[in-house]
Amino acid sequence: MxxxxxxxxxxxxxxxxxxxxxxxxxxxxxxxxxxxxxxxxxxxxxxxxxxxxxxxxxxxxxxxxxxxxxxxxxxxxxxxxxxxxxxxxxxxxxxxxxxxxxxxxxxxxxxxxxxxxxxxxxxxxxxxxxxxxxxxxxxxxxxxxxxxxxxxxxxxxxxxxxxxxxxxxxxxxxxxxxxxxxxxxxxxxxxxxxxxxxxxxxLTDSKHNTKSAFNAIDKLLKDEVKNVSPADYWFIRNDVVSYFRNEDSLVFDELVEKIEKHTIESKDLIPKFDSFIESFKKLPKSTRMPFDTQFDLDTGVIKTRINRKVVLDDNFELRINGEVDDLRSKVKASEDDGGKYIKIYSDKGYEEFKTGGGH
Known part of the structure; x- marks a missing residue:
């Protein structure tokens, strides 16, 4: 200046x-x-x-x-x-x-x-x-x-x-x-x-802004995070979905601060995280469909965009429909003598698959 x-x-x-x-x-x-x-x-x-x-x-x-x-x-x-x-x-x-x-x-x-x-x-x-x-x-x-x-x-x-x-x-x-x-x-x-x-x-209505912002963020996560650390991708994406679903308005600097506080799961993402955040900050103007940095959210336009599935095995899929409260505590990945597995804490799932006396 x-x-x-x-x-x-x-x-x-x-x-x-x-x-x-x-x-x-x-x-x-x-x-x-x-x-x-x-x-x-x-x-x-x-x-x-x-x-x-x-x-x-x-x-x-x-x-x-x-x-x-x-x-x-x-x-x-x-x-x-x-x-x-x-x-x-x-x-x-x-x-x-x-x-x-x-x-x-x-x-x-x-x-x-x-x-x-x-x-x-x-x-x-x-x-x-x-x-x-x-x-x-x-x-x-x-x-x-x-x-x-x-x-x-x-x-x-x-x-x-x-x-x-x-x-x-x-x-x-x-x-x-x-x-x-x-x-x-x-x-x-x-x-x-x-x-x-x-x-x-x-100039730009809330529907267009919401759609453009969510799509741009989702694409950036796939391009810069998912291939490096799938776990971090799902946790960050869950935080983004939660923000879009539960806030009345998007204030972009607040969302940036939220993502900056993400606890990194994979050491492979650590050297790339700062670069990802810088790309995140530039999204409103750098994306193919620019969006405002302060606008009312139209949650109706992202209902079909927030659902994702994870292929577990032949004939097994894990569907994620919207945000999951405290995702880190509900899904755990580990391995034992039988191989690699994920553990999902679920009262309803437990009732469906429990055997014997249930213990």
Whole structure:
């Protein structure tokens, strides 16, 4: 990001308990602001939680039940700010007002279910690789103890959990809106952020994302793990199936962390495991059918894909239908004087094959 230049920056405190957004004056040349902005940008651009969207056409804005007719759409305001820096103050304030109005309406709808977190809306206009981009991000705002004079002050935290919601809008060569990438600190991207505030729709639906992600992961496991260590293949695959079956949303960095913690069964996989994890991390963009890194899971599309069978011997097959709770403790492979075997702990199987007194 050496060629990244911050052109404009605006900060507004958004708290529905207040009567309106509060603009916080910024000195764009201040070194502290530059450092903080670069921290935020680095985290956003390197984030593994994102989903591609597109802005809805202006005539479709009324489809949002929380649209604010008195405030122009976000893309129209961004278009005004592309070439005309004089429009920055007016439009960035309007964008902050729109988020405030939307959050007030959302809070009224959800009432006592939960409270929308207060925060600050940071808006950035930047140049990167000779292209213009806009960053719109809601960040936590909190009190802290100033060590220099031991007074309570307010400010923006620097921890990785500071980012609540974000949107990166990239422009093309003709300064047209090319990409809209949205992310959220929650497992699911909040509807009011993308639909009612930004008024955007997902480019790729959950069904396509779920199918593409599962198929890509399954293929990678076959290509890089199964031939090296079948046991590790089945255990990792079982963890993946469990995630897809039991989680409401896929958050790719969480799934990566889960697989990284896998306890390796075969020493043959140890020197290849790091390479496998690196390939795993690149899957969303490297696979033939790319997928988003944060989306709602559609479990219906993988029902027929999770079943697998293991040929044990002539006329014997072990069918694995979905995830198996604690697979390691239920299936054991060993050998004795009679040869190699697998032991499966099963009360039902025991009742079917027990002989004599059952002991």
């Amino acid at each position: 050496d060629d990244l230049i911050i052109l404009k920056c605006a900060l507004h405190k958004i708290d529905i308990e207040a009567s309106k957004p509060i603009e916080i004056a910024l000195d764009i040349n201040a070194e502290g602001l530059k450092q903080y902005t670069m921290l935020v940008l680095h985290e956003l651009l390197e984030s593994s939680r994102s989903r591609y969207f597109e802005f809805l056409a202006n005539e479709e804005l009324t489809s949002s039940i929380l649209s604010i007719p008195s405030i122009p759409s976000v893309p129209s305001m961004l278009s005004s700010m592309v070439d005309d820096d004089c429009e920055w103050d007016r439009c960035s304030s309007l964008i902050a007002n729109k988020l405030y109005e939307v959050e007030v309406l959302v809070q009224e709808k959800i009432q006592r279910l939960t409270n929308i977190r207060a925060g600050c809306l940071l808006q950035i206009k930047l140049s990167h690789a000779d292209r213009i981009s806009f960053i719109i991000v809601k960040i936590d705002h909190s009190d802290f103890l100033d060590e220099s004079d031991l007074t309570i002050k307010s400010g923006l935290p620097t921890s990785k959990t500071r980012l609540q919601k974000a949107a990166i809008i990239s422009l093309g060569e003709e300064k047209e809106i090319k990409d809209v990438v949205i992310s959220d600190s929650k497992p699911t991207i909040t509807e009011y952020w993308y639909l009612h505030f930004l008024v955007a729709r997902q």
